[in-house]
Amino acid sequence: MSLLEIAGLETFYGASQALFSVELDVAEGEVVALMGRNGMGKTTTIRSILALNPARSGTIHFAGRETQAMRPHRIARLGIGLVPEGRRCFPNLTVAENLSAAARPGRWSLAEINGLFPRLAERRDQMARTLSGGEQQMLAIGRALMTNPRLLILDEATEGLAPVIRHDIWTVIRTLKAEGQSILIVDKTLAELLPSTDRCFVLEKGTTVWTGRPADLTPELQDRYLGV
């Protein structure tokens, strides 16, 4: 059975409809890419999953539970770890506080995160706002992992980072995949994304228009749905 299953999702921002019919599912241990051009509804879908922008209709099941009526922190507690777009750390807390505030027991502890991102260990007492962009991204990923999520959601985790840092983050993502971590990932660098994913969902104007394995996403399809 799927870990996350979304059917017929419709979400509005006030009067304007952002999602029309999103279909998406992630199986246990699977890495799924959510793709599409800017403004097609990728981030809105993620926000709807966590009820940060509750969906108006459609169904969301996570870990066997229907989650639309639940409040965000309840849904997160079922086991969703979000790395939000634009690395939203808590700037007024130290690195260690950012991590420990999120902690729930499981495989990932402070020591494990420090092992995964040695730079965070070096900066543990520094305020998050003083970190570089790449370090903040590491912190955001670390914070999400500290909740020991069943599903990790990465929204544009490598956007706007230096190539070296991107490389590091992709290495971490592949490590997590190898461990069997379920991941839902939004990213624009297809060269890195496609080899790491099991399945892809493509959104266009708030609707799921294509689903398949990355190998089947031909250059024509890429051009049709993702090209600028």
Added chain:
Amino acid sequence: MTISRETAINVTLALILLAMPFLALQLGKPFYVTLATRMAILGLAAVGLNLALGLGGLVSFGHAAFFGVGGYAAGILASHAFAGQPLNLGLFALPGTNQMLVVWSVAVLAGGLLAAAIGVISLRTSGVYFIMITLAFAQMTYYFAISWPAYGGEDGLSITIRNVVPGINTLIPINYFLVCYALLLTALLIFALIRGSRFGAALQASRQNKLRVASIGIAPFRIGLVAFIISGMITALSGALYADLNRFVSPSMLSWHMSGELIIIVVLGGVGRLWGPVAGAMLFVVFEFVLGGLTERWQFFLGLALLAVVLFARGGLVGFLAGRMRHG
């Protein structure tokens, strides 16, 4: 290990406040002992507010409610003890008491219950609505006290003899100062422990962004409510001390002026700083006493000082002296 500048300032403040009454006695000016006690008590009240305001970002304009409820707890229990009549609570009767330890417990409990009731409703709002709704609740308690003739109504309630602590003669001003000072230090310790805990981190995170906190699986409402309750308890305790200091409680302890003064104290001293509220209370009392002796309009100058702090020293007195908060 090097001592940070803020720690040095905190220790200095602690020593100045502790030394003040002893120096006053040496100089033969016992009145200053009362001033120092006033500083410690108002500092304690502001430490309570600082927990909600400084860590949680909950701008409560109703902390006078907790301050006053603590005061009335002391006054009511003492008056019943003095009259030898038990306090009829409907279901059961509670004997009056002049024991401070009991008074404090009742004050803290009452403050906590009131904070829970006010918090459950107020914390569903934020921003200016939170400010207004906490103000509204505090004004309700104010008018309730005014219209309750059994305990003095508008005239307030006198405490004939200051309540007692076993083994300490609280009638001697310096002893009472030390009692208040010890409670202030205890509250500061609690504040420091909370700030350093996971709960404290989550509280400060929720000040920054509630949705982001929710998305890591923490209920911001519950965190805020717990902080608000602890905050109300500390402020209620200080209210009980304040009533015993003046041996008098009146509805003015519950009025919005009091809430405003507590906010001013926290802002003057440094929002979110451990010793900020104490620094603010010391400054406030000095203003009140020195300028209040020169002119009735001393609050004009307090306003100027507040303006200066808000414009030029956002970290308050402690922030101004210690620099920005918590470098790595």
